[in-house]
Amino acid sequence: MDAGRGEPDLGMLAGRLTRALQEELFRRLAEEGHPGVRPRHGTVLAFLEPEGLRATELSARSGQHKQIVGTIVDELVELGYVRREPDPGDRRAKRVVPTERGRDEITKARAILSGIEDRHRRALGDERFGVFKEALVEVARSQSDWNRGA
Known part of the structure; x- marks a missing residue:
């Protein structure tokens, strides 16, 4: 909290x-048939393409270490959400590909998140929400890049 105003800081918010x-x-998601999916699984599922991606690409997109992504992929394979397949561009490499169950979860998660966003857009109004989201994107990008220019 900011000691002067008693307001939560950016990290808290x-x-x-x-x-x-x-x-x-x-x-x-649990109510819609995906009770085993946990927030950590979003590291893979949120960034996965229908044709699949290499673990290194998932790592880069999510900002997580490749070892963490590998562990999460193992969990998702066991849960039936993804499978590993040879990469058509390099048979030595593997792609992480969503299964039908994985595609269903991804579709439902995106619809739920879109509905949440729409709810907040209605509450704030289009203009205020647009300014908020634009500012949030800029702050997130700036924070992600904080040490790249040093």
């Missing part, structure tokens, strides 16, 4: 927003 979004998303 970002954490609160993330937890609340995840709580709603994963509760609703």
Whole structure:
């Protein structure tokens, strides 16, 4: 909290927003047939393409270490959400490809998140929400790049 104003700081607000979004998303996914999916699985599922991606690409997109992505992929294989297939461009490499169950989860997660976003857009109005989201994107990009220019 900011000692002068008693308001939560950026880290507190970002954490609160993330937890609340995840709580709603994963509760609703469980209700729609995906009770085993956890927030950590979003490291793979949120960035996965229909034709699949290499683990190194998932790591780069999610910002997580390749070892963490590998562990999560193992969990998702066991849960039936993804499979590993040879990469057509390099048979030595593997692609992580969503199964039918994985595609269903991805579709439902995106629809749920879109509905959450629409709810907030209606509450704030199109203009205020647009300014908020634009600013949030800029802050997230700036924070992600904080040490690249040093």
